[in-house]
Amino acid sequence: MAFPSDATLADVGEFALIDALAAHFPTAEHVLVGPGDDAALLRIRTGHVVVSTDLMVEGRHFRREWVSGEDVGHRAAAQNLSDINAMGGRAHSLTVGLAAPADLPASWALGLAAGIAEECATVGATVVGGDLTRADQVVVSVTVLGSCTVAPVLRSGASPGDVLALAGRQGWAAGGLAVLGRGFRSPRALVEAYRRPAPPYDAGPLAAQAGATAMIDVSDGLLAEVGHLARGSGVTIDVGTDALDVPEPLHAVAAATGADPVSFVLTGGDDHALLATFAADAELPEGFRVIGRVGEVAADDPDPVLVTVDGAPYEGAPGWTHF
Amino acid sequence: MAFPSDATLADVGEFALIDALAAHFPTAEHVLVGPGDDAALLRIRTGHVVVSTDLMVEGRHFRREWVSGEDVGHRAAAQNLSDINAMGGRAHSLTVGLAAPADLPASWALGLAAGIAEECATVGATVVGGDLTRADQVVVSVTVLGSCTVAPVLRSGASPGDVLALAGRQGWAAGGLAVLGRGFRSPRALVEAYRRPAPPYDAGPLAAQAGATAMIDVSDGLLAEVGHLARGSGVTIDVGTDALDVPEPLHAVAAATGADPVSFVLTGGDDHALLATFAADAELPEGFRVIGRVGEVAADDPDPVLVTVDGAPYEGAPGWTHF
Numbered sequence: 001m002a003f004p005s006d007a008t009l010a011d012v013g014e015f016a017l018i019d020a021l022a023a024h025f026p027t028a029e030h031v032l033v034g035p036g037d038d039a040a041l042l043r044i045r046t047g048h049v050v051v052s053t054d055l056m057v058e059g060r061h062f063r064r065e066w067v068s069g070e071d072v073g074h075r076a077a078a079q080n081l082s083d084i085n086a087m088g089g090r091a092h093s094l095t096v097g098l099a100a101p102a103d104l105p106a107s108w109a110l111g112l113a114a115g116i117a118e119e120c121a122t123v124g125a126t127v128v129g130g131d132l133t134r135a136d137q138v139v140v141s142v143t144v145l146g147s148c149t150v151a152p153v154l155r156s157g158a159s160p161g162d163v164l165a166l167a168g169r170q171g172w173a174a175g176g177l178a179v180l181g182r183g184f185r186s187p188r189a190l191v192e193a194y195r196r197p198a199p200p201y202d203a204g205p206l207a208a209q210a211g212a213t214a215m216i217d218v219s220d221g222l223l224a225e226v227g228h229l230a231r232g233s234g235v236t237i238d239v240g241t242d243a244l245d246v247p248e249p250l251h252a253v254a255a256a257t258g259a260d261p262v263s264f265v266l267t268g269g270d271d272h273a274l275l276a277t278f279a280a281d282a283e284l285p286e287g288f289r290v291i292g293r294v295g296e297v298a299a300d301d302p303d304p305v306l307v308t309v310d311g312a313p314y315e316g317a318p319g320w321t322h323f
Numbered sequence: 324m325a326f327p328s329d330a331t332l333a334d335v336g337e338f339a340l341i342d343a344l345a346a347h348f349p350t351a352e353h354v355l356v357g358p359g360d361d362a363a364l365l366r367i368r369t370g371h372v373v374v375s376t377d378l379m380v381e382g383r384h385f386r387r388e389w390v391s392g393e394d395v396g397h398r399a400a401a402q403n404l405s406d407i408n409a410m411g412g413r414a415h416s417l418t419v420g421l422a423a424p425a426d427l428p429a430s431w432a433l434g435l436a437a438g439i440a441e442e443c444a445t446v447g448a449t450v451v452g453g454d455l456t457r458a459d460q461v462v463v464s465v466t467v468l469g470s471c472t473v474a475p476v477l478r479s480g481a482s483p484g485d486v487l488a489l490a491g492r493q494g495w496a497a498g499g500l501a502v503l504g505r506g507f508r509s510p511r512a513l514v515e516a517y518r519r520p521a522p523p524y525d526a527g528p529l530a531a532q533a534g535a536t537a538m539i540d541v542s543d544g545l546l547a548e549v550g551h552l553a554r555g556s557g558v559t560i561d562v563g564t565d566a567l568d569v570p571e572p573l574h575a576v577a578a579a580t581g582a583d584p585v586s587f588v589l590t591g592g593d594d595h596a597l598l599a600t601f602a603a604d605a606e607l608p609e610g611f612r613v614i615g616r617v618g619e620v621a622a623d624d625p626d627p628v629l630v631t632v633d634g635a636p637y638e639g640a641p642g643w644t645h646f
Contacts (some may be wrong), residue, residue, distance in 0.1 A: 012646070013646055014644050014645045014646045015644075017646065031369070033475065033477060035354075036478075036555075037410070037478050037480070037555075038406045038409035038538075038539060038540060039373045039406045039410045039412070039467075039469070040373070040374050040375065041371060041372075041373050041410070041475050042371060042373075043370065043371055044367045044369075044370060044371055045370070045373050046367075047366065047368070048365060048368060049353070049364075049365045049367050049468070049620070050362045050364050050365075051362055051363050051365060051468065052362035052363065052418070052451060052452055052504070053418035053419070053420050053453060053464070053466055054455050055420040055421075055422050055453060055454050055462075055464065057422050057456055057457065057462075059458075060456060061456075077332050083361045083362045083417065084361075084362055086362070087360070087362045087363070087364070093377070095374060096376070097376050097377070097420075097464045098378075099378050099462055102646055106399055116448075127372065129375055129376060130376060131377045131378050132646075133380055133383060133384070134383050134645050134646060135378075135380045136460055136463060137458060138458070139378075139380075139422055139462045139464075141376070141378065141420045141462075141464035144375075145374065145468075146362070147370070147446075149365075151392055152356065152362075153361050154356060154360050155359075155361070156360075161515060167640035177560065189459045192514055207435055207643065216361060232360075243622045258435060274521055284524075284629070302586035321336070321337050321338075322455060322457050323332050323333050323335070323337045323338055323340065323425055323455075323457060
């Protein structure tokens with residue numbers, strides 16, 4: 001449906017907008033009732049559902065000057081699809097809640113829907129329902145449902161002696177955000193990585209099949225997520241910076257901002273890379289490289305340091321916190 | 324967990340708050356992995372899931388001066404549980420996203436969790452996951468998953484000759500909102516109905532078992548929802564005001580505000596009453612009373628009036644629109 005290019009949500013109206021948004025989402029064989037009724041009805045053949053929810057808030061997770069509606073759609077969907085990936089599963093269905101100001105351009109909302117649909121298509125998922133309401137700032141709430149073909153991989157299964165491995169690019173989006181925050185638009189590869197994450201969606205199911213002992217995706221910073229794995233499993237984890245891949249454009253950004261390029265990789269989020277632990281003798285699935293080792297928590301230490309970098313505690317924030 | 328009574332979300336911090344919120348939600352037999360991992364894992368024995376999502380925004384759906392965190396929790400959960408009720412199903416699992424300002428009292432957020440948990444307990448559902456982030460205003464996003472024991476009842480199945488029936492109280496919350504909007508706190512029964520809806524959760528499954536042909540819950544106004552049923556089914560529906568139950572306290576509010584008391588019942592939302600159509604000879608399940616008749620759309624009318632009240636078009640807005 002085409003609206004005038006300057007039309008706002010208020011101009012278009014709730015019901016016409018919902019129809020136009022829903023038109024972006026293809027149906028799928030498992031969707032018995034899709035958007036438009038009180039609830040959607042999904043066929044679930046596996047006997048289980050993996051479910052997760054994430055919010056994306058204007059001014060916190062994105063700025064409309066820096067990213068298009070389509071970019072936000074890709075980012076919001078990727079953030080959620082990645083949570084299923086981090087269980088070793090595959091997403092099949094999403095619901096989307098959009099709260100937005102009345103003067104939001106309708107084209108932005110349609111871009112959002114297009115971006116969500118495109119990102120979902122990369123894993124074969126689709127949007128099955130949603131809600132639209134008014135708010136002072138844009139809030140995109142996505143809930144994702146998926147399934148696993150083998151037992152889901154939790155945060156709690158790592159054992160001393162395991163290796164820590166990483167799949168996917170890491171630090172790119174943080175570099176892109178640093179660039180945008182200083183008013184620049186290049187290096188383009190980093191800015192594009194921030195706008196359109198490329199989570200390694202195949203890596204989660206592959207890791208689960210390969211016997212990963214624990215897994216998490218990097219949403220809020222690599223060391224922060226390593227900390228979640230360590231706490232969840234009751235182990236220590238040492239990350240070796242030698243093993244980290246520091247992409248070339250990050251060196252340029254680091255030089256311009258006076259930062260250590262490795263810090264983007266250690267504390268950046270938003271790329272939705274995958275961290276998994278494996279037994280030391282396991283064969284790593286394609287796409288994973290070892291970046292650390294799992295160790296034992298000293299029994300006599302009342303306040304043990306669970307995460308170290310090259311054998312020493314990390315100085316600085318390990319990632320992003322929301323409050 | 325107890326925080327100082329004046330502590331804000333920023334004082335408490337993200338992770339302590341998440342732990343305290345999650346402590347409100349009991350586990351359940353079908354929840355194989357609950358809050359705290361990348362996603363929750365639910366056992367689904369029925370072969371299907373019914374899923375719906377709804378947002379509740381401060382300043383649009385509630386004001387913190389008028390309702391407590393616990394009230395908002397009841398309202399947000401009820402709004403979603405009711406969507407499953409309107410399919411003829413029963414909810415089992417919810418995810419909750421909370422976006423809130425850093426200066427929100429932590430006690431308000433804990434009240435929200437308590438209210439959600441209490442409302443969920445009335446149908447045996449529980450919260451299995453969530454997300455917490457910062458925003459300028461409070462936004463509560465709930466997604467609900469449920470199941471049906473018989474085929475779900477859609478909006479599209481009403482046929483000419485069917486009767487329209489209503490279950491649950493209707494117009495009470497709208498009366499309460501009108502009272503609060505004028506700075507009053509009584510009649511108390513109406514204000515309490517606005518703060519704590521009491522949807523007829525048994526009525527949905529009963530109606531489905533009794534062969535309801537179409538069903539919807541009243542979130543945004545009775546006539547607006549009747550309109551959705553009529554459009555969804557391609558029929559006309561006439562509502563008879565004689566059959567509507569106008570609660571005593573609404574007369575007092577109507578007198579004070581100069582409104583017609585029946586208008587609260589016809590256009591009020593938020594009670595989450597249930598509207599269902601049945602074949603004329605069907606035996607109505609307990610709790611339902613006939614309030615209207617389904618008719619045929621005249622074949623030669625290019626712009627038919629689908630909803631009438633006592634045989635005539637309704638003057639005025641049929642309910643609430645978001646844009």
